[in-house]
Amino acid sequence: MDCCRRATAGALLLASLLLSSRIARSEEDRDTLWDAWGSWSECSRTCGGGASYSLRRCLSSKSCEGRNIRYRTCSNVDCPPEAGDFRTQQCSAHNDVKYQGQFYEWLPVSNDPDNPCSLKCQAKGTSLVVELAPKVLDGTRCYTESLDMCISGLCQIVGCDHQLGSTVKEDNCGVCNGDGSTCRLVRGQYKSQLLATKSDDTVVAIPYGSRHVRLVLKGPGHLYLETKTLQGVKGENSLSFTGSFLVENSSVDFQKFPDKEILRMSGPLTADFTVKVHYAGAADSTVQFIFYQPIIHRWRETDFFPCSASCGGGYQLTSAECYDLRSSRVVADQYCHYYPENIKPKPKLQECNQDPCPASDGYKQIMPYDLYHPLPRWESTPWTACSSSCGGGIQSRTVSCVEEDIQGLVSSVEEWKCMYTPKMPIVQPCNIFDCPKWLAQEWSPCTVTCGQGLRYRVVLCIDHRGMHTGGCSPKTKPHIKEECIVPTPCYKPKEKLPVEAKLPWYKQAQELEEGSIVSEEPTFIPEPWSACSVTCGVGIQVRLVKCQVLLSFSQSVADLPIDECEGSKPVSERACYGGPCNGETGEYSPEETDLLYGGTQDFDELYDWEYEGFTECSESCGGGVQEAVVTCLNKQTREFVDEDLCVRSRRPPQLLKACNLEPCPPRWEMGKWSACSLTCGVGLQTRDVFCSHLLSRETNETVILEDELCHKPKPTLVQACNRFDCPPSWYPSEWQQCSKTCGGGTKKREVLCKQRMADGSFLELPETFCSTLKPASEETCKNENCAPEWLLSDWTQCSVSCGEGTQTRNAICRKMLNTGLSAIINSSLCPPLPFSSLVRPCALATCARHQRPSYKQPPLIMAQKKVFIQTRKQKKLHFIVGGYAYLLPKTSVILRCPVRRFRKPMITWEKDGKRLISSVHVTIAPYGYMKIHRLKPLDAGIYTCIAGPAQEHFVIKLIGSHNKRFAALSAGIKEEEAPRKASLNDALHAQEKHQNGILFNGSKTEKRGLLTDSSSRYDTIVSGLLEYRGWPRNNADSGEVQDSSERNISSEEDQGQEYNLPFTMVANQDRLDDILGNLSQQPEELKDGYSKQLIAQLAHEIFKSHLEHQGSFFKAHGTRVSSASVEFPFSKQVSGFASSLRTSAEAHMSTSAELINGPHRPPQKPAILKKISAAQQLSASEVVTHLGHTVVLASGTLSVLLHCEAVGNPKPTISWVKNGEVVNFNDRILLQPDDSLQILEPVEADVGFYTCNATNALGSDSVSIAVTLAGKPLIKTSRATLINKDSLAVTVDIGSLVKTIPGANVTISCQVAGVPEAELTWFRNKVKLAPGHLLLDGSLLIAHVSLSEQGLYSCRAANIRGEITESTQLQVLDPPHLPQQLEDMTATLSNAGPGIPSVITSPSGTRKVLSPGSSVLIGCPVHGHPTPNITWLYAGQPISMPHHVLAAGQILQILNISNDIHGEIHCVAQNEAGLLVQKTSLTIQDYWWSVDKMSPCSASCGNKGIQHHQLRCLLGGTQVNISHCLKKPKPTLQPIACNRRDCPSRWMVTSWSHCTQSCGGGIQNRRVTCQKLTAAGNSVPMPNDACAQVAKRPVDTQSCNRQLCVEWATSPWGQCNGPCIGSRLAVQHRQVFCQTRDGLSVSADQCGSLPRPLSTQNCWTDVCSVHWRVSLWTMCTATCGNYGFQSRRVECVRVHTNTPVQEHLCSWRPRPANWQRCNITPCENIECRDTTRYCEKVKQLKLCQLTQFKSRCCGTCGKA
DSSP states (O other): EEEEEEEHHHHHHHHHHHHOOOOOHHHHHHHHHHOOOOOOOOOSSSSSEEEEEEEEOOSSSOOOOOOSSSEEEEEOSOOOGGGGHHHHOOOOOOOOBTTTEEEEEOOEEOOOOOOSHHHHHHEEEEEOOEEEEESSSEESSSTTTTOOOOEEEEEEEETOOOBOOOOOOOOSSSSOOOOTEHHHHHEEEEEEBBBBBBOOEEEEOOOOOOOOEEEEEEESSSEEEEEOOOOEEEEEEEOOOOEEEEETTTTEEEOOSEEEEEEESOOSSSSSEEEEEEOSSSOOOEEEEOOOOEOOOEEEOOOOOOOOSSSEEEEOOOOOEEEEEETTTOOOOOHTTTTTTTOOOOOOOOOOSSSSTTTOOOOOOOOOOOOOOOOEEEEOOOOOOSSSSSSSSEEOOOOEEEEEEETOEEEOOOGGGGGTTTTOSEEEEEEEEEOOEEEEEOOOOOOOSSSSEEEEEEEEEOOTTTTTTOOOOOOGGGOSSEEEESSSSSSOOSSOOOOOOOOHHHHHHHHHHHHHOOOOOOEEEOOOOOSSOOOOSSSEOOEEEEEEEETTTTTTTEEOOOOSSSSOOOOSSEEEEEOOOOOOOOOOOHHHHHHHHHOOHHHHEEEEEEEEEEEOOOOOOOOEEEEEEEEEEEEETTOOGGGGOOOOGGGGOEEEEEEOOOOOOOOEEEEOOOSSSSSSEEEEEEOOOOOOOOTTTTTTTEEEEEEGOOOSSOOOOOEEEEOOOOEEEEOOOOOOEEEEEESOOOEEEOEEEEEOOSSOOEEEEGGGOOOSOOOOSSSEOOOOOOOEEEEEOOOOOOSOOOOOOEEOOOEEEEEEEESEEEEEGGGGGGGGOOOGGEEEEEOOOOOOOSSSOOSSOOOEEOOOOEEEESSSSSEEEEESSEEEEEEOTOOEEEEOOOOSSOEEEEEEOEEEEOOOOOOOEEEETTTEEESSOOOGGGEEEEEEEEETTTTEEEEEEEEEOGGGHHHHHHHHHHHTTTTOOOOOOHHHHHHHHOOSSEOTOOOHHHHHHTHHHHHHHTTTHHHHHHHHHOOEEETTTTTOOHHHHHHTTSSSSTOOBOOOOOOOOOEEEEHHHHHHHHHHHHHHHHHHHHHHHHHHHHHHHHHHHHHHHHHHHHTTHHHOOGGGGEEEOOOTSSSSHHHHHHHHHHHOOOOHHHHHHHSSOOEEEEEEOOOOSEEEEEETTEEETTTTTTEEOOOOOOOOEEEOEEESSOEEEEEEEEETTTOOOOOOOOOOOOOOOOOEEEOOOOOEEEEHHHHHHHHEEEEEEEEETTTOOEOOOOEEEESSSSSSSEETTTEEEEEETTOOOOEEEEOOSSOOEEEEEEEEEEEOOOOBBTTTTTTTTEOSSOGGGGGEEEEEEEETTTTEEOOOOOOOOEEEOOOSOHHHHHHHHHHTTSSSSSEOBBTOOOEEEEEOOOOOOEEEEOEEOOEEEEEEEOOOOOEEEEEEEEGTTEEEOOSSSTTTTSSEEEEEEETTTEEEEEEEHHHHOEEEEEEEEEOSOOSBBBBBBOEEEEEEEEETEEEEEEGGGGGGGOOOOOEEEEOBBOOEEEEEEEEOOOOOOOOEEEEEOOOOOEEEEOOOOOOOEEOOHHHHTTTTOOOOOEEEEEEEEEEEOOOOOOOOOOOOOBBTEEEEEEOEEEEEEEEEEEEEEGGTOOOOOOOOEEEOOOGGOEEEEOOOOOOSSSSSSSEEEEEEEEEEEETTTTOBOGGGTTTTSSOOSEEEOOOOOOOOOSSOOSSSSTTTHHHTOOOSSSSSHHBBHHHHHHHO
């Protein structure tokens, strides 16, 4: 009700808020002149605990007392792990702000004792600590291990309840404001026991969640830890040094001292820790430990049950369940009983639904719950009478839930109200002891010593306790006397009757047999016989016979009227004999005999045998027998009497008759139950059940029928067994597929600790519950070695920067071994690799073209029509196709084929018309060139470069062979050194024989006549040049100077030559063709002389060209060459022509000098001249300098002139750049006519590097000069971005951004100027670099750049004038490429869509066959840096079909694939470094049935042989599992008859008959006949001889059932002294064993088919009697009035031991009341006082307003 009032007030408050924007001021606020508090601000944090504030204003002109701001905590929920620390976030916010001119990465400095609420941060990697803000944001923790938070720069106390100012703390268990009941203190001491075989021992196991762990080791031992997480991950920590560290995310503090070790863990532990000690010496070690262990199994109170009433007032109950905190499951109650601290909460009762019912008139009376007020309880009726007086019966009762109200009225209620206690059983067994049975004693001796007499025996009715009692059936009582014959002849007269000499036997038998016991049915109970009326002779005995009944309720005997007992009343009088009187003999008088026996005649006339019906039929069907029942009958009363009263000799013979002759219907036959499938949990047992029909009872022949023919319900085939919980054990799953199909790999499986419950379910448990060793979860696969395969490298970059190019890669033949290792093997063992696998086209952006014709031009080979003649030994020569080369042996040749509009990797090479392939000697490179290693004679020939339709040739010929190769050349140069050798022409004529001179090798091309003339057309001219001796002499001492840029120059010099000849002579083919044309027009007699003149002229031209090239080289290197350094000693043999030639030669020499030094020099790249002299100070205010120096501006400097002199042809153009930007000329910065730069009145803005650039058509050159102010250092910078994708060496100026491929050598130039000279220091990511990286000029070389070397490289220059720092950012570009392993992509595909078909793309393409309508996952594995952007294309266009892109673009899922998909799906991965294209193709094929071969014939003969068509399931022509075709219709096919022919004769046998004996050995028979089955299906009898020729005749008789005949045997029952199981009810036992009919004991298994007798039964004993025990009444709850009551304790206990038992054992007696009303007297109204002791509760519950409570608690409610 109080809540309702508060809710109403809240509603009024909300209404007032609508009227005003400010909350109405309270009376207190108005008094203190404060305005109302404003609304709360937004929380400073979204998680982890923040602060919110509220403001108010002072309404007075004076100051108000108190604060105008208040705070509260908010967002008290844990932040996700990825959110990070709040103070760390505040520090990192300053990473983008420069501190003292540079950037830092800031880390928080926590737990500052002086000012914990200031934002102090430390620069990462340094010791720099800075206060970045005077106070942290509200909500920041003051200290890392505390909840106190900073608010407005001050540290405020926060309790564990997250409330400001709260001092609530966590208890030792980690519970806020807890009482420590959720954990237990564990403390103890361990002392080592040193053993020679034991070096380690376990100290203590500390479970998950423990807190405040402290261990102290004293002694030489050493502590270490073993851990195991809830997921089963094991770990170990050696604790080798002092410090604090994390073990399984738990903080561990370890201190190591010389004589002890201390281990602390604050907790809660995130894993199970096992602390072990390692023995390190002979002395003992002791460990003291203490920690708080969580109680992981706790009682948890359930919610209230539904209310007992929907209105008018009811109540609700709770229950308690045991809860496992680790697995978050409800477990069995015994888990909670393990902890003594666990007290199971008692059920709670609360009132509910107090609203009045619509039909009632007033409130239901409300009573506060009283501990003595009885809860609803189970009430039971008395047990019914047992269904059987012995042999086991059942008795029942009704159990209901009742409720007792305050007036003591008991009424039945719903059962759920009593479910807080177990329900009493409603059925129980009773009288399970055996029924009494007759027990016959030994026979007495015969009454005579000769002839015929009688003998007697005692027959007792014995009950289950072995006591003599009544209750046995008279019909089954054995007789107590019988005739006996003594084989001794008598010599006395024959007696009338058999002599019964020993009456005591008869008397004893009669007395014992008539005993009876009182039962629950009215029974005649005779009392003992009186003494005989006489002491001798014949007398009379009498006894009293009563009708009595046993009252089971009170266990007392009551007398009833005689007519209440049914049946005949026992006799109450009988004759007795006291022995002979006065010495009489033992013979009786006839009177005595009649009195004693009634006479023989009476026996004969009174009793006789008669047939009384038949017994039941021995069989219910199929023919049985009935036996006539013969009884002894009293003729007068027609009642059955004992058979001994009838004359045995008159007994009629046995009479049998047949019965139930109708055939037996089909019936169910059941086999034995199988063994249980499981030993625990819930297993299954199965048995065979079949429908059978008995054909003949004589032969016991049965047939098996269909189940439908048995009409009764079929018995169950399966039953549950072993229903109890299994112990926890390991359950491994199936092994997953091996990670590799061959070559090793691993396979994994999941191994879980589970417990199979009794209901068949599995309970997953932590691994600590399984005590056995955990099976392996991963093992190596045992597969075969993989077949050899090609290992392909990554594709190279595209050969072009735009348009269409090619990419190549290398291949290695590799074999994966089953050990997981790989071996490189011979490439011949791998399958052939197509050319397209190593070369592929690539397409980049279209190249920019101007006025490109619309048609496509054919490829163009850029050939050079030249002739090359090697004159000296050289290692390697470079050529371009299109010419001729006359070369010396052992020279390596590189032949290039420059081509346009054609991809170089597609170029092919031929030699003499035959395709060339790469070998060790000849290398074909994919970049448009080939290489021949060390020429051999066989290498001479015609080489052809083919680029599509275009092709060009190159002819290679060899000069001489071995020691004769220089013959012709030596003869033409130095005549006196050797006799003249054979000319080149002679060598040409003998080339086929000797292979010297100029060789051609007699190739197939030459033999075919192809190109033969053209390939040899220049031989004559080349021979003339080699024989020519007019070459100039070399007078220079320095030797020849070679141009390093000339491609046809050797890298090895032959210093033995004396003449200044080029290493290789070069001539144009056009010039040689002109000479050949002139010679062809001359007469034969003049050709020889004219030829020598033309060759001499040609030699002059060749040398002139060589000299011009040398001159430009000397000029560039500052070397003077004069005409005097070269002489021309022309041969005297050509006198006339020689003089004219000398004149022209001299003219030529003068021209050559002019070419070198004069104005008409050859073309030359620009070169800027550097002056060695320093800057020239013309005056105090003017500075003139050349490039390459530093200018220091002083305060009086008025002008600076920068000179720039450059040479080159054509004349270079000069331009000026400052700090990478073009200089803007103005009235102060001038460009002089000589291209010098002048700066007037320089200012600080003019400081920088000035670069002079000289440019012409052939190239450019640049040199810089530094202009500094007051000598302060200056660094030449560049703000450009360099992206390097192919070069292996990169050089940049500092300040630029460099993006390069891995492996490149990056040089960062840091050109520094300053006076005095500045000292240079390099940093990487603000960390100083070692000097080993630096070059001589201060540049930084980063060799073989890798991803780990990315970062910011800084160059700092410092001198006494100041310092400056510039930086370059280095980024490594890793082009997209395939990862080395594809397992990650395979795993990602399986996780993205389990069961969905998947395929992985590749550069060469993959293929996947799918069925229509299915989905597919396509993986695109790619690595690169930066992370490549992936685009998916289908048929060159973006994907338009239904799809999803997963895993950051690396997986494409296509949904519901249709039949019209054709074409390739491309995955394009691209980043700044390059592009990678992978592809796959999807093939849509459906499954269908295909008819295969016929099945084998089902029979070899007869009329039943058939063949069926076999079906296969195909997909694209390939056979697959038939499960794929199950939903497809099968073709309709008919079986075909086969082998329809007569069968050969064979023996036919019937089934074996039933065995003649069930045990001990019997015989079975069957019929054996010879028959033949015809093609028509008829069986024709045949003579036995026809079958005997085919096979031996089967036997028709065999033995059976040879096992022993066995039966169950039992020992007598033991005493009734077992445990009590009920009221006066206990248990007794006996032994049951299996034995043969001869009494030989055998195994119990041999009697398993027989019903086993009981070995245990219930029995009666007074030791187990029980009764109700009550305690004293409690004090009455009221002294007067109508509401006082008192209670007492009532319990069922055993009489002898007073131990409590279950109440239902006492239910045979009424349960005493456990509460009653008291002090029901009117209260006097004079005094207002309390009449109940619950008035304080009434006041607390605010129930005083109700009338009934107000009157009973007048005193307390009046005070309220």
